[in-house]
Each structure stands twice: as structure tokens, then as C-alpha cells.
Amino acid sequence: MDIRVLVAYATKYGATAEIAEKIGEVLRQAGLQTDVLPTDRVGDLTPYKAVVLGSAVYIGQWQKKAATFLRANEKALAERPVWLFSSGPTGEGDPVQLVKGWRFPTGLQPIADRIHARDMALFHGAVDPKKLNLIEKWMVKNVKAPLGDLRIGMPSPHGRVPSPMR
Numbered sequence: 001m002d003i004r005v006l007v008a009y010a011t012k013y014g015a016t017a018e019i020a021e022k023i024g025e026v027l028r029q030a031g032l033q034t035d036v037l038p039t040d041r042v043g044d045l046t047p048y049k050a051v052v053l054g055s056a057v058y059i060g061q062w063q064k065k066a067a068t069f070l071r072a073n074e075k076a077l078a079e080r081p082v083w084l085f086s087s088g089p090t091g092e093g094d095p096v097q098l099v100k101g102w103r104f105p106t107g108l109q110p111i112a113d114r115i116h117a118r119d120m121a122l123f124h125g126a127v128d129p130k131k132l133n134l135i136e137k138w139m140v141k142n143v144k145a146p147l148g149d150l151r152i153g154m155p156s157p158h159g160r161v162p163s164p165m166r
């Protein structure tokens with residue numbers, strides 16, 4: 001029997017899309033028929049036996065499209081196994097420690113609880129200063145956020161530093 005899995009994501013600058021593609025690749029290697037789609041291109045969840053949903057994090061929040069997807073599909077998500085991931089911290093070391101224990105947007109936690117999310121992962125992210133708008137540049141400078149691609153195991157298309165890829 002074919003098992004079809006959805007990896008849905010919301011990204012602003014592409015780092016989270018690449019993480020989602022990587023997750024999809026691993027699931028396909030495991031023999032699962034996997035669709036990797038931005039949340040705004042996902043239609044009916046009926047064909048999917050399981051869902052992985054992730055978003056880039058900006059100022060402690062998921063991208064609006066991912067939050068909307070989670071809210072709009074709560075019932076369908078509650079009926080299948082769901083894994084959640086966020087892409088964020090750009091410092092060296094454990095991502096959860098870097099953001100002082102933050103794992104998931106507080107406002108969305110009740111939905112995550114109601115759908116009985118199997119797990120929540122916080123992955124390192126990537127910040128390419130060349131892509132940021134003026135306000136974002138000011139923000140990352142103001143909070144002294146490290147710049148670069150800290151995503152482990154990802155190709156480095158943006159040529160950022162530092163990059164601990166392995």
C-alpha cells in the first residue's frame with residue numbers, strides 16, 4: 001500500500017523550504033510517497049497519512065501562512081500523525097539553548113496540543129544579510145543576531161559564513 005505523506009512549509013527567504021525539501025528527500029528514501037509544498041499550495045489533506053509542518057521563525061512567531069494553515073486544518077491534522085518544525089537560530093550550539101528554551105510559538109501551542117503533535121523540532125536557520133530589508137537588517141544588528149547558515153547537513157547555496165555543514 002502506498003503511504004502518502006505531506007511536508008508543508010512556510011518560508012520567507014528560502015532556508016525553511018530547503019529544510020522541508022531535505023525532510024522530503026529522507027522520507028522518500030524511506031519509501032514514503034512524499035509531497036513537499038508551501039502551505040498556500042496545499043489543498044485537501046485527505047490523501048495524506050501523515051503531515052510534517054514547518055515554518056521560519058521571525059520575532060518568535062511562525063510565518064502567518066503556516067499559522068493560518070495550522071488553524072484552518074486543525075480537525076484534519078488531529079486525525080493524522082503530525083510533526084512540527086521551526087527554522088530559526090543562527091548561533092553555534094544547541095538551537096533550543098540559543099533561544100533560551102523556546103521551541104514553538106506560544107500562541108499556537110494550544111493547537112499543537114489539541115492535534116497531539118508527535119514532536120516539535122527546532123532547527124538552526126540561515127540569515128543572509130544580502131536578502132534582508134532595512135528593518136530586518138536593523139533588527140538583527142540591534143539584537144546582535146549571528147548571521148550565516150547554521151543549518152547542519154544542508155548545501156550552502158548562499159555561500160554564507162559561518163557554515164558548520166557536515
Ligand SMILES: Cc1cc2nc3c(=O)[nH]c(=O)nc-3n(C[C@H](O)[C@H](O)[C@H](O)COP(=O)(O)O)c2cc1C
Binds near residue numbers: 012056087099124135
Ligand atoms: C528580523 C529577523 C528576526 C528573526 N527572529 C527570529 C526569532 O525570533 N527566533 C529565531 O529562532 N530565529 C529568528 N530569525 C532567524 C530566521 O528564523 C532564520 O533566518 C530562518 O532560517 C529564516 O528562514 P527562511 O529563509 O525560510 O525565511 C530571525 C531573522 C530575522 C532576519
